[in-house]
Amino acid sequence: MAQRIRKSTSQQIVETVKDVSGCDVNFIDRDGIIFASTDPKRVGDYHEVGFRVVKTGEAIEVGSDDAFLGTHRGVNLPFVYRGEAIAAIGITGEPDEVRKYVHLALRITALILREQELDEQSGNERARLNYIIRALTSGEPLNMDFLKSNLNIFGLRPDSLCRTLIVRRDTERRIANVSAVEAGVEAAFEQMGAGLHTFTYPGDYVAIIEERRFKSCVQLLRSLAADHPGVLRIGVGSADALARQDRSYEAASIALRSLHGEYGLAVFDELDLDILLGSVPEPARRRFLEKTAANLTDADRELLASYFSGGMSLKAVSEELFMHKNTIQYKLDRIARETGRNPRVFKDAVVLHLALKLMNGKENM
Helix, strand or coil: CCCCCCHHHHHHHHHHHHHHHCCCEEEECCCCEEEEECCHHHCCCECHHHHHHHHHCCCEEECCCCCCCCCCCEEEEEEEECCEEEEEEEEECCHHHHHHHHHHHHHHHHHHHHHHHHHHHHHHHHHHHHHHHHHHHHCCCCCHHHHHHHHHHHCCCCCCEEEEEEEEECCCCCCCCHHHHHHHHHHHHHHHCCCEEEEECCCEEEEEEEHHHHCCCHHHHHHHHHHCCCCEEEEECCCEEHHHHHHHHHHHHHHHHCCCCCCEEEEHHHCCHHHHHHCCCHHHHHHHHHHHCCCCCHHHHHHHHHHHHCCCCHHHHHHHHCCCHHHHHHHHHHHHHHHCCCCCCHHHHHHHHHHHHHHHCHHHC
């Protein structure tokens, strides 16, 4: 019995029946042991009548205390589960008074046990779902028959063209209402039809979505990020076969890193130079910036961003920043001295441009 009905569920049953009847209630297993009770002192005691009830499958009323070993007066009835008596429920009190609660107690027990079954079923489905997503996004071998039988639940086929997307919640920032963020992500996944999704500790939501659905979901993802500013980063991988979502997951990870600490949405297909920059490990990125951009001020970065976006034209920078050409040349020379890289030399300009990209994100393309 203990293997079929959890102890917590048994305790919930007896407490619920007592709330209705006002009487102490015992839940007795097949061996006659009181498994749960509203009287804690009786838990673990042997209940002779309860043992008989389970064995015979018939209710037994007791008119006086201690007429049977470990038994008080009351009504004891079998609980039948899938055609088999697996436990006894004992309601303590005068039989004429507590008899009216017998059918109610059985009904309550059946309802609570059904909730337990649904919880266990949900837990099993979640575990299966997590396993499938983990296997697909990591390239772990997965039995195709098992995959096919489970994909039907989510309306997918093994030959579906899909993308993996990662929604990353900032776990280092203090967020006032994490549950609202989680609810927003879940709602977005549901609206996108991304049934194949899961949460991975500490703050990643991973979903696999069909390519045909994704094209209509880009704005939804942008809105999701905008609804939670400073909280969510979203990376979308490349379209690939369902069985090769490990490649799409890696592309989604690169898209996330391309944001360089900024928040919002990055789609792998829209990246170019960012693909390379997003693949640079964090220690290498730090060392590169230390060698190239450590001495750049905010004003220097603004000047270089304008200089590069204007095609390295002094005239374009002068017009954009309302600055004299001679002043611009002076500032570029000073940057060359500070960094050891001359912005007017193409090779050095490329290095400084990469440094800006790593420091500032996508806006300095």
